[in-house]
Amino acid sequence: MVLAxxxxxxxxxxxxxSATKVAEQPRKERLISLIQERRxxxxxxxxxxxxxxxxxxxxxxxxxxxxxxxADDAKAQAALAAQAGASGVTGSGLRVKVSxxxxxxxxxxxxxxxxxxxxxxxxxxxALWSAGAEAIAVNGNRVxxxxxxxxxxxxxxxxxxxxxxxxxxxxxxxxxxxFGRSEIAVRMRRWHTLFGLGFSTRKNGNLTVPAYAGRVGIxxxxxxxx
Numbered sequence: 001m002v003l004a005x006x007x008x009x010x011x012x013x014x015x016x017x018s019a020t021k022v023a024e025q026p027r028k029e030r031l032i033s034l035i036q037e038r039r040x041x042x043x044x045x046x047x048x049x050x051x052x053x054x055x056x057x058x059x060x061x062x063x064x065x066x067x068x069x070x071a072d073d074a075k076a077q078a079a080l081a082a083q084a085g086a087s088g089v090t091g092s093g094l095r096v097k098v099s100x101x102x103x104x105x106x107x108x109x110x111x112x113x114x115x116x117x118x119x120x121x122x123x124x125x126x127a128l129w130s131a132g133a134e135a136i137a138v139n140g141n142r143v144x145x146x147x148x149x150x151x152x153x154x155x156x157x158x159x160x161x162x163x164x165x166x167x168x169x170x171x172x173x174x175x176x177x178x179f180g181r182s183e184i185a186v187r188m189r190r191w192h193t194l195f196g197l198g199f200s201t202r203k204n205g206n207l208t209v210p211a212y213a214g215r216v217g218i219x220x221x222x223x224x225x226x
Contacts, residue, residue: 042161050088053211084144085142085143085145085212086211086212088209088211089135089172090206090207091134091207092172092205093203093207094176094201094203094204095168095203096124096169096171096200097167097169097198097199097200097202098166098199099166100198101115101197101198102196103196113195114196114197118149118157121149121169124188125138127179127185128169128174131171131176132178133171134172135171136169136172138163138168139158139164141161142209142211142212144214159212159214160214170204170207170209171207179201
């Protein structure tokens, strides 16, 4: 009787779990669809923002040709836009690629050593700044003073945009020798050997770092001189 009761309970539990899984499947698929739709919408909005900013820059350049005052204002605005990351930049620099290990051993309890983390990207970006980078983008997302690089579950987000590996860091103006001597670059080379993490650097004479597509907030401001 005990065995029969135990068997009945196991069968009931299995059927209940199966029914719950079947009921949750449509909701899971709908959630995935909504996430993909939102990502597509955000990508379209980012492109629209960059296009509008480009049109605005074109109009400012046209206006600057009319008189010296407008030309000085246009130069000042262009310098501020460059500092805030609101304008795209093209030039020579360094491209760094990192990726998770292609295989993870089955007997490993903690697989984090075989994956690129948000901290790894933070350290790589900081090392590129230290190596003289003037503008940096991670998978096409411009890094500015307010940029956040953090983990959301197993996904890394930059400027609240989810990224998919491999991760590409384009750094205009970065010196390859200085970056190669950085602590994180030395570690990445060692981790490449020990854990199979992807890590490569390459000089590039024609890198393009897009403009920051997010809102540039102003927390502190003072009146300019007359």
